[in-house]
Amino acid sequence: MKSLLRMTVAAGALLAAPTFALADCGIESGSVRILSNDFEALHVVAAGAEECASATVEVTKNQTTEHKNIQVAALTTNPATYTVAVVANNSVVPLLNDGLIRPLDDLVAKYGQNLEPTQLIKIDGKVMAIAFMANAQHLHYRKDLLEEAGLEPPTSYEDILADAAVLREKGIVATPLAANFKPGFDLAEEFVNMYLGYGGEFFEPGTPNASIVNEKGVAALETMKAMSDFMGPDFMTFNTNAIKPMWEASEVAILNGWGSRASALIDTEGPAPEVAANTVLAAAPTVGGGTTPAATLWWDGFTIAKNISDEDAEASFQAMMHGIRPEVAQEHAPVAVWLIKGYEPTPAAVGVIETLKAGAKPFPMLPYMGVLFTALGENLAEFMQGQESAEQALEDATQAYNTAAREAGFLN
Amino acid sequence: MPHSTFFKFIAPSLFVMLLFIALPILSVAYQSLFIEHEQILVEVENCGPFGCETELRIDTEAMDRANEESPMGRFNWLGTYANTSHLAFAEVGAIWRDSDGLIPALRAMLNLPFYKALIFTIAYTFIVTPLGMVLGFFVALGVNSIPRLLKGPVIFFSLLPMIVTPLVGSLVLFWMIDSSGVIGANLQLLLNDPQLSLKASPTLTWVTLFLYGVWHAAPFSFVVFYAGLQTVPDDTLESAMIDGASRWERVRFVVIPHLMPLATFIALVQLMDNFRVFEPIIGFSAAANATSLSYLIYNDLRGSETPLFGSAAATSMLTIIGVVILLMPVLIRTWRDFNRKV
Numbered sequence: 001m002k003s004l005l006r007m008t009v010a011a012g013a014l015l016a017a018p019t020f021a022l023a024d025c026g027i028e029s030g031s032v033r034i035l036s037n038d039f040e041a042l043h044v045v046a047a048g049a050e051e052c053a054s055a056t057v058e059v060t061k062n063q064t065t066e067h068k069n070i071q072v073a074a075l076t077t078n079p080a081t082y083t084v085a086v087v088a089n090n091s092v093v094p095l096l097n098d099g100l101i102r103p104l105d106d107l108v109a110k111y112g113q114n115l116e117p118t119q120l121i122k123i124d125g126k127v128m129a130i131a132f133m134a135n136a137q138h139l140h141y142r143k144d145l146l147e148e149a150g151l152e153p154p155t156s157y158e159d160i161l162a163d164a165a166v167l168r169e170k171g172i173v174a175t176p177l178a179a180n181f182k183p184g185f186d187l188a189e190e191f192v193n194m195y196l197g198y199g200g201e202f203f204e205p206g207t208p209n210a211s212i213v214n215e216k217g218v219a220a221l222e223t224m225k226a227m228s229d230f231m232g233p234d235f236m237t238f239n240t241n242a243i244k245p246m247w248e249a250s251e252v253a254i255l256n257g258w259g260s261r262a263s264a265l266i267d268t269e270g271p272a273p274e275v276a277a278n279t280v281l282a283a284a285p286t287v288g289g290g291t292t293p294a295a296t297l298w299w300d301g302f303t304i305a306k307n308i309s310d311e312d313a314e315a316s317f318q319a320m321m322h323g324i325r326p327e328v329a330q331e332h333a334p335v336a337v338w339l340i341k342g343y344e345p346t347p348a349a350v351g352v353i354e355t356l357k358a359g360a361k362p363f364p365m366l367p368y369m370g371v372l373f374t375a376l377g378e379n380l381a382e383f384m385q386g387q388e389s390a391e392q393a394l395e396d397a398t399q400a401y402n403t404a405a406r407e408a409g410f411l412n
Numbered sequence: 413m414p415h416s417t418f419f420k421f422i423a424p425s426l427f428v429m430l431l432f433i434a435l436p437i438l439s440v441a442y443q444s445l446f447i448e449h450e451q452i453l454v455e456v457e458n459c460g461p462f463g464c465e466t467e468l469r470i471d472t473e474a475m476d477r478a479n480e481e482s483p484m485g486r487f488n489w490l491g492t493y494a495n496t497s498h499l500a501f502a503e504v505g506a507i508w509r510d511s512d513g514l515i516p517a518l519r520a521m522l523n524l525p526f527y528k529a530l531i532f533t534i535a536y537t538f539i540v541t542p543l544g545m546v547l548g549f550f551v552a553l554g555v556n557s558i559p560r561l562l563k564g565p566v567i568f569f570s571l572l573p574m575i576v577t578p579l580v581g582s583l584v585l586f587w588m589i590d591s592s593g594v595i596g597a598n599l600q601l602l603l604n605d606p607q608l609s610l611k612a613s614p615t616l617t618w619v620t621l622f623l624y625g626v627w628h629a630a631p632f633s634f635v636v637f638y639a640g641l642q643t644v645p646d647d648t649l650e651s652a653m654i655d656g657a658s659r660w661e662r663v664r665f666v667v668i669p670h671l672m673p674l675a676t677f678i679a680l681v682q683l684m685d686n687f688r689v690f691e692p693i694i695g696f697s698a699a700a701n702a703t704s705l706s707y708l709i710y711n712d713l714r715g716s717e718t719p720l721f722g723s724a725a726a727t728s729m730l731t732i733i734g735v736v737i738l739l740m741p742v743l744i745r746t747w748r749d750f751n752r753k754v
Contacts, residue, residue: 069714089460094717097451099472123469124456131461174606183700184715206455206468233609234591237697297462339461362462367451367470374716378525381700385612388523396523403496407720409448409486 025052025322030315034061035071036086039260041133041336042300045086048323052315059319067091075100080305083316088300089363090370092121092129097367101128101303107317114326119339121301131301132324133336135260136360137180137193138295138351139285144278145172145253153280157197157223157287157294160254164230167253177230178252181384182239188377189296193256194220196361197287197294208368208410210401212376213394219288221383221390228384236381247279248272256284256295259352263334266348281347283354295355296363299339368410375400437732444492444725446485449478485722492726497708499730500524526727529703530734535618536704537686537738540625545678547626548633549671553663555634556641567638574631582695585624586611617701624692629685633678640674641667673749680742687735705731 034049036042046061053059062082064070068091074081075095085095095101103126108115112130121129141153146163149170154160160177167176180186195202200216203209228235232251234242240261246252248271257265268276284295302320304313329340337349345353363369375397383393405411413421452471457464479485494501503524511517521527555566573581588595589610600608610616644667652662690706693699699707705727712724 068717091717097470097472097718099476118461120459121461122457122459122464124454124458134461182697208453208468232591233607234611236700237611299461356462360462362460364467365458365460366467367453370717374711378699378711378715382523385614385700387614392523399496400525404716404720404723406495407447407492407722408718409451410453412450 025057025318027052027054027057027315027318029056030309030312032057032059032084032312032316032319033082034059034063034084034086034316034320035067035074035082036061036063036084036302037067037088037300038063038065041260041332042086044328044332044335045132045302045320045323048325048328049084049319052319052322057315057319068094071095072098072100075305075307078307079309079312080307083305083308083312084302084320085305086300086302087129088135088298089365090298090373092301092303093365093367093370095303096123096128096365100306102306102313103128104130104304104317107304107314111318111321114321114341116339116341119301121299129301129303130320130324131299131339133300133338133340134352134356135258135298135300135337136295136352136355137189137256137258137284138262138293138355139282140247140255140257140262140265140351141280141282142250142253142275142278143280145176145250148172153282154254154285155282156285157194157227160285161223161226161230163254164227168230173251173253175230175232175251176253177227178235178238178243178246178255179224179227179231180239180243180257181224181228181231181235182237182242183381184377185373186239186377187380187384188373190224190256191220191376191380192363192373193284193294193296194223194287196296197285197290197292199288199290202364202369202372203366208366208405210372210398210405212372213391213398216288217394218390221380221393223287225384225386225390236384248275250275259337259349259355262351263346263348281351281354283351283358284360292359292361293355295360297356297360298363300336368405368408371404371408371410372397372401375404440725440728443484443721444729445487445489445722447488447492447722448485449475449482450486451475452478488722492722493730496524497723498526498726500526525703525708526730529705529708532618532702533687533689533704533706533734536622536625536689537683539622540629540686540689541679541682543622543626544629544682545633545675547630548635548678549637551630551634552637552641553667555638570634571631573627574635578628578691579695581628582624582692585620586696589620611697614701617696617698621689621692621696621698621702624696625686625689628692629682632682636674636678637671640671644670676742676745680739683738683742684735687738688731705734 032049032052034046036046042063046063050059050061071085071091072094075085076098085101087095105127108120108127115130119131120127121131145167146153149166149172151163151166154163164176167173179190181190195212195217198216198219200214200220201211204211232246240258243252243255243257244264247255247265262281264270266276266279266281270276284293286292287294304316324340326340326342329338329343333344334346334348337345337352379397379400380393382388383390402411452474453468454471455466456469458467493499496503504521507517507520511520522531551570555563555570558566587593590596591600591609596610600606610620648666649662652666657665688706689704690710693702693704693707709724709727712720712727
């Protein structure tokens with residue numbers, strides 16, 4: 001079995017090798033096995049790392065949207081199935097919780113000359129991950145439609161609701177708003193954004209006790225509900241993929257969407273060039289008189305597995321450093337908001353950069369945040385559809401969190 | 413057949429059943445009695461691209477020690493079954509004590525995730541199973557009476573809903589019922605209601621899922637009934653005709669009694685299948701309005717970054733118990749038939 005695996009891996013490396021110019025990454029020998037999510041920026045990084053493949057260095061990759069569901073099992077085995085796990089600030093948590101990734105301080109000292117200090121994700125003083133790109137939900141609006149209605153660009157959710165009313169009244173757009181309200185990840189993320197915008201705290205400080213049933217939580221939900229009145233009737237099934245064609249068909253005028261998808265919406269060579277030309281990106285709006293945007297910041301970065309040989313760890317780190325070298329960020333500037341040295345923001349990055357500058361908070365990396373996030377995703381839909389009160393929805397979510405957190409050992 | 417020969421004959425399949433059916437179920441049952449160790453949290457400073465913060469973190473070394481001592485976690489006996497996400501005994505008790513009247517009490521019950529999923533699962537099972545069987549039966553009758561030349565293609569098309577993967581079938585329908593899709597938009601025109609959405613209203617979502625379920629389940633009944641129709645004795649039919657029975661009377665008094673054992677078999681299979689309804693909920697993005705027991709299991713395992721194995725195992729066991737209860741009447745009936753024949 002093992003030899004079969006090795007042969008497959010070797011064959012994979014052989015197949016992959018000729019497509020890239022062989023680069024000298026300074027790796028003597030070792031095996032680099034990358035597990036990551038599946039989108040363009042990560043393809044670029046993995047392709048960069050693959051350039052390091054040589055007679056003595058094998059580089060393989062598995063890029064799948066299912067990465068979150070296999071990473072813990074894959075890194076628990078000894079030796080781990082993958083040497084590199086590319087993660088974001090939510091998916092790194094299970095790896096940290098189970099102690100499956102190694103501190104990178106030595107490797108950073110040895111090979112990290114090109115890293116910016118902000119790229120180092122430090123847990124308890126130790127570098128555990130290297131971030132290379134940022135993401136956030138931020139404002140998209142159609143300047144032509146707003147001008148037609150005689151409106152200024154909105155900067156807060158209150159503006160957005162007022163503008164939406166005008167756009168509808170003047171008959172310019174019947175359903176001026178859209179947001180990712182599909183239950184699960186999308187709905188939970190919208191609530192998290194809004195709740196942080198109101199200055200809410202998810203947990204009592206220093207404890208895993210959820211504290212979302214409060215005025216801020218209710219206000220966040222009420223604002224989301226108010227927005228849904230200006231959306232198409234199917235709003236409970238909206239996610240990024242569902243909204244894109246609606247945006248391109250001019251059915252929506254104002255949207256809080258993901259930065260990682262912004263380049264597709266402003267692509268004047270895409271399916272709707274006129275819409276794209278009039279799409280403006282801006283910082284995520286504030287809410288309730290707050291000063292920081294109602295948004296969470298996300299980073300994507302790489303980690304190195306603990307259960308592998310030091311040789312493989314070193315090879316993996318060097319290969320990944322080659323994958324995120326400054327030239328990559330310069331050559332592929334439009335595909336992501338890179339945190340890499342020497343990156344010049346492109347028009348598609350404006351929204352994320354502005355949101356970052358305006359002081360939005362990062363998505364919490366707490367060990368039990370994922371549990372609350374799931375509970376939120378499953379329990380807010382009934383309120384959004386007018387079947388129960390905001391307090392009830394938040395209490396349901398808290399109850400679901402308490403049950404799950406008890407099972408996971410965070411609460412007693 | 414001597415007992416020893418019979419045993420030798422059946423042994424391999426018994427072994428396989430034990431290995432692939434009984435053992436996994438036992439392991440799931442065992443898993444459902446455990447929860448994770450109490451997490452040992454320490455306060456640490458975390459830094460990233462967006463600043464530093466003091467946060468709690470799991471002490472992985474201490475946790476490794478705990479996991480080595482008892483890898484299954486903490487023994488929780490039936491605690492997981494009783495908690496809010498499952499049978500919720502405490503909450504149900506409180507609801508019946510405090511609420512005034514049956515309707516508010518039931519409404520409060522349906523706010524509990526397990527009961528919410530259970531009611532949809534049961535409704536789906538008991539609506540889709542009979543409707544699918546009736547539809548399948550009539551399609552079989554129809555196909556049986558068309559000219560031979562057309563039978564092949566007609567059978568193929570009647571089987572299509574079963575051939576199409578459930579997820580793909582539901583996704584195709586999901587796009588068609590979108591408010592800008594071909595069915596959704598025409599319904600809006602027809603009923604003159606631009607806000608009509610088959611995806612937003614809980615009732616319409618349920619109806620859509622039921623219709624999809626019938627569409628998907630009917631071909632199975634059709635195939636089995638159609639095979640059964642080939643075995644209906646011609647002489648009985650002919651004598652019924654001589655007695656002056658109409659077509660409907662022949663179906664009612666000859667064909668249906670003849671196919672009854674098959675109907676029991678189909679009911680058995682379809683009840684089990686429909687009780688595990690899952691794909692359409694994902695395909696139709698219907699989780700806001702309809703969840704099933706299988707969906708709860710999926711959500712426990714895949715919903716968050718940290719899977720809740722104990723919770724998923726408990727729901728699995730409850731699903732198995734549900735299937736057994738559901739099949740009781742059919743099993744009892746089969747047992748009686750068997751005894752009568754002996």
